[in-house]
Amino acid sequence: MSDEPRQGSAAEVFAVFTKLGLTSFGGPVAHLGYFRNEFVERRQWLDEPTYADLVALCQFLPGPASSQVGISIGLLRAGYLGALAAWTAFTLPSALALVAFAYGLSAFGNALASGWLHGLKVAAVAVVALAILGMARTLAPDRERASLAVLALVIALAIPSAWGQIGAIVVGGIIGVVFLKAEAPAVQTSFRLPGSRASAIIALVIFAALLAGLPVLAALTGDPDIRLVDTFYRVGSLVFGGGHVVLPLLQAEMVPPGWVGNDAFLAGYGAAQAVPGPLFTFAAYLGAVIGGWKTAVLCLVAIFLPSFLLVIGILPFWDGLRRRQRAQAALRGVNAAVVGLLLAAFYNPVWTSGILGKADFGLAAVAFLLLFLWRTPPWLVVVLCAASGELLAALP
Template sequence: MTKDNVTKAAYAGALPAWHIFLLFLRLGLTSFGGPAAHLGFFHDEFVKRRRWLSAAAYGEVVALCQLLPGPASSQVGLTLGFLQRGYRGAAAAWLGFTLPSAVLMTLFALGLGLWPDAGQGGWITGLKLFVVAVVAQAVWQMGKTLCTDAPRLSIAVVVAVVLLIAGAAWMQILVLLAAGAMGAVMRLPQKRVEEALTIPVQPRRPMVFLVVFAALLLLAFLPLADGSLAWIGSELYRAGALVFGGGHVVLPWLQGSFVVPGHLSADTFLAGYGMAQAMPGPLFTFSAFLGGIEAGWAGAAVAVVAVFLPGTLLVFAGLPLWSYIRSHAAARSALAGVNAGVVGLLLAALYDPVWTSAVHDAGGIAFVLLAWVSLVIWRVPVWILALGSALLGLLVF
């Protein structure tokens, strides 16, 4: 039997790509609440309801995607599409889940471009203070999940201290590499992973994806004309390639790329990030806002593709290599160290730029506390809280 026939046999009876697109489009329109909620929606839809894979196999998909850089929930979604219909299914799943929020964030960016004064009202202040509460809650949740013992917590604190003292972009990369090395040396305790995931169609050369990923990452560090489409693509690709831990962690990377050089103000940056919280689908579509501010629809399209591309390449490379990662404790320990370092990275970002850009008086602290209690204790949906914070900011500030 030829490889083409094997491929056809593996996907016999599977859903067509357009059907996968419509399924994920519905989820992209209705999946509010961030990555953790998205994983729950995927489990309900594709494990419980449609039985595309077992709960154990789904758990392994989630574990692999959480170990890789990039947006974990989007990576899980495209992996589900890949397991159902190969690369076409992966593309259909990603496009359906990403398109709604990407379009909405682009329209928001274009609206601010047409009406610049809109970015200076009290509603912007409300969104900025809301972001403080959201990032604080993310630090807390990620800390409980990724820093489960004293060694991991120590790595997170050391990373935060180093970045608060010297927070340059190159230092962020260096400390995460150091965190991975510390994790490998310390042999952090790992949960035993049961083998349950079966890949129906193996990519012919998974190393090709790694080579393409690495080559594009090297190109992303080349100097380019500020504001050009190539510059937008390189900045977003670099962020997507180096971010562990999901959407919230991309904040310090993009702040260093767009705010520090003066491409947009901290107020506009945090307003866009706050608005992204109110959107369904992946938080990484915040990139569409940044690209749209810089270069309209073309910039938004380049930004979205660039920020999701590295995580996609690593998924296609990582699925066939999952058995290696599963069986090598040192590799898992290194990735656990990086994940602990990510908590420290986000903790440092909570202070600068999030807190320093938003909180200036006791009233701001009170606003943040109210938003945090609403999010964590009262369980107000994040998209409702985002819109409510903007409205309250308009009335108060």
């Protein structure tokens, strides 16, 4: 590939991410698989090392890792407008679906346990398995890094929390520096970013100022909208581990104060598992339940705003850091650890929620075959699995 990626337009980014926003079922781990297939293998907007670096960076940052990877790809491809286009297109389908669900909760309530929903979970098993296979070939190809991936898997399973994930990444970086051979930098694609390091510092200052200032402003004014913005911004700023971690935290923030009833919260939680795109769009559902579509927009923007500020603030420094030999050694360890984290997530919740019997295992095997050998488009495999899940549910 050339030293600089060919730049595109925000419209191009929006079109590609709209397709992903409509078809990316299975949660954040599956999203990374969809992104790799679309931007590394098919369109070649990024090479494998750059994509791996973005995934490693976003694993370090709080907030929705898959959305941050998408924002980063949009930023690299078409600047700030590209970042906004990527986030809007990837987020809007699921946000609209969950807002509609909030308005028609009674009509949709009986569909949450349908067979098609379970079929989507089975499809996620095949998508994630393929993503792990592809990333393991590149990021953990030798016995040292494969062993490190298994160590990260053990840490993540032994400490099933954000701390376990962070710990696995830190251990991977330390082992990379100490034990993995520091090779000459082999960066094939440059992060050509708009703006400067000064603008990155400004973004980080705004991030910190909002994190510290919104609680004070909410306490001084008592304004319910500011309280909501503070709550969702804080959750988006401090939660590691993605959507499956943020949902129980939001339950603790929303239900006891009486903003959302527990039944409505759990119904929305089920619906969030059924829609494509990032699980953080659950914020739009909660906002719609609390105050209609305007509040949904407010909550949605508040929970994703930290991701924008952090990506814009960190990426310029990340590019220089990853070019140093010791940093490259650390990244090799971190990337191997990321494979282990993907394996842990593949086991729980992807496998444990998707494979409940022999029929599920058979359907997952067929889906993997279609993806791996027949190169069937992922969206078509998702549709086939959903239809098959509904058919299996109707059988005795």
